[in-house]
Amino acid sequence: MTARSVQPRSPGRREFLKATVAVGGGLALEFSFPFAAEAAKGAPATEVNAWVVIHPDDRVVIRIARSEMGQGTYTALAQLVAEELDADWNKVSAEFASPNEHVRRNRIWGSMSTGGSQGVRGSHDYVRKAGAAAREMLVAAAAAQWKVPASECAADKGVITHGPTKRRLRYGQVAAAAAKIEPPRDVKLRDPKDWKIAGKPVRRLDIPDKVLGKPVFGTDVALPGMLHASVAQCPVFGGKVKSVDSAAAEAMRGVKKVVRADDFVAVIADSWWRANQALKAVKVEWDPGQFGNASDATITAMFREGLADPKIAEAKKAGDASGALAGAAKVLEAEYSSQYLNHATMEPQVCTAWIKPDGFVEVWTSTQNGEASLAAAAETAGVPQEKAEVHKMMLGGGFGRRGGPQDFVKLGVKVAMAMPGTPVKLMWSREEDMRHGYYRPASLVKMRAGLDAQGKVVAFEAKIACPSILAVLMPQALRNNVDFAAVRTLNDMPYEIPNQRVDYAMRNGHVPVGFWRAPGQQNGVYRECFLDELAQAAGKDPLEFRLAMLKAGDKNRLVLEAAARAAGWGTPTPPGVGRGLAVVEGFGSYAAGVAEVSVDSKGALKVLRYVVAIDSGNVVNPDTCQAQAESNAVYGLSALFNGNTVKDGRIRESNFHDFPLPTMADMPKVELVLVPTGGFWGGHGEPGILPFQAAVLNAVFALTGKRLRRLPIRPEDLRKA
């Protein structure tokens, strides 16, 4: 096993960084800078194209534009490039592309945004083409050296062979010449059935460093002379600082500065703990603004008002739902709800920023979008993006928190601007992180459905009240007051129901909302639980009931059948075990899950097993897919048991004692069934969570007869009366 090091890099500023990290006893950033090192030895690595860098000793470095937060994209994208490149995988490592260079080179690496399970499915085409183009250039360079037609040459595992004469050249020998060749305009991509590196469970490139405790995360950044900062934002969202008494804090050991801003106070000190201790000693009076009285009750009332709003926005209309409901043999109505939910990444939000004497802004951060971080840093500091750089670090979890808002970068740069010339690492305390998130929206959804005399669903109606993420992050994406992420899964059901109506009441409230793993996923929970209610009312098996409404050939049907078969749907469950299922498509893939649960005498729910079948079209790394299935199960568990509540305008929960996360003992056995049908590229970072909670809640109903419609689950919900 070769430990491959993760190599964040700073193009154009490499020499500088090399100098700075060398100080500090060698224990500062243990990054390696291959370019600088090679240049010193007179043997430079060659950029064949923006994605592929080849060293004279044949090492291949693949540049990755998306972020790595545990989902495996760093490796999967390298696999795709290496596949088309015909690289020797044992010689492949990866590094993050530089956001500054990205901007200067006219956004050459495509999208840097890492969310919506887009890492692979949003860039497979251009990264494979980059690999294929580099291969053709390398082959052409070898052919030119041999003075033979390129068509007589073939590449394999980093070696080019001239067929007729069996002469061989290694990639490292021809890379420099290849880089000078005009890139091909069109390249042919390999059929996935012929893949040798992609599609295989190769080892992840980022794992050895993480196991060794190497400094790869944003929180690990250490620069010579760097100071540390801890921040307190107004506990009520939208509130301001009224007055600050920092005399005691300023006298504390190691404290360099107390920063007072419009809506936050930060302390800069020579260690994070000292900064945080001093911050606790700062007496801040806050002006809560207009939301100081907001609470769970006012938020629920806001949603109820939305559901009753006669001007509610139309998100879907097919047939005549009201008419069909009026004529139905049986009408069911149910209301489902859930609370706000913090991402609770294990690594709190963090940003190291350095305002250089020449005004250049250098940032190190754990970000899901390097380009957005660059824009946020430059805008905050008031410099053009060319005068800023973001070093993308490994993320200690992302789940959507570190993408859109970039609040941590803005805050980090603002604090560093108070100490120009000195690098300052701003890390949030867990409490700050818990209370200043961009939460998964709370929501309230009312559904009605009509069954005919044969138990067939003839009408479906849903009214959704919840905040809009797009209204905060991308208002231009709203259509007629409808946020697609707020209505999805309800307004685009695969089920054949002739009369449907879905309405959306955007009620934004004051709690900031953001993308949270599989945004809009609650709708899938509600829909699939309600479907089970309908199946029960119709006296039908939940699987048969769904299949009867899915067209032949629908991939929802395929995954549902695959999950049911793998889980033994229809076979008796052991005593005390309930089984439930659900199917939801999203993020380019189709996912169906079967859960098995038990409930003890105190009402404690345990998920024993989760079988999830996913059709993502193609599969780039099956082992990573299994890991993501497990990951989605745990994140889904957390969504069942965790919630954030609001009191006096602020988030009540503060840390893991009052926001207890699932532990090893809570972990179900997760079985992933991959059913890739080819021809498309779906994600794996999120689809696995889509059917999870509904499958569990349906299993709870099968076991206990209790229908839980309010999330998170409270212990009393399942306690025997």
Next chain:
Amino acid sequence: MLKLTVNGRIHSVDVEPEMPLLWVLRDHLNLPGTKYGCGISECGACTVHVDGEAVRSCRMKAGDAVGKKVVTIEGLGKPGLHKLQKAWIEHEVPQCGYCQTGMIMAAAALLAKKPRPSDADIDEAMTNLCRCGTYARVKKAIQAVAAPVATVSPRKS
């Protein structure tokens, strides 16, 4: 000045004795492999060994570590990789990886006490939090080290 023995080396550190060990390690001794997750001993990301016991260093005062042997992830396998680190790589345990050094330290302390832990022993000892859901693989890697026969991997990189 506090004299701390960390990874076999004696360090004199100019910190107040009430500073938690975590921050001495991270900010004063440049050993960032030990992570901050909660600061209240709930998550275990900061787990180190103090005289062989797994300790959550965010709640241990540096002064209380004086005269004791502190081992962090950086010193666990010296020289080379600890067998758990090898198993972690073999079983591709980490996802984001942030909690994993604490997990490995907790697992090492468990195995030192109980070389053949049962499933229940592992569940009870391994209360570290992981947001990515690596729990099943953490357990598998611990079991592989506890029962070395099982470490043979069917996969090759």
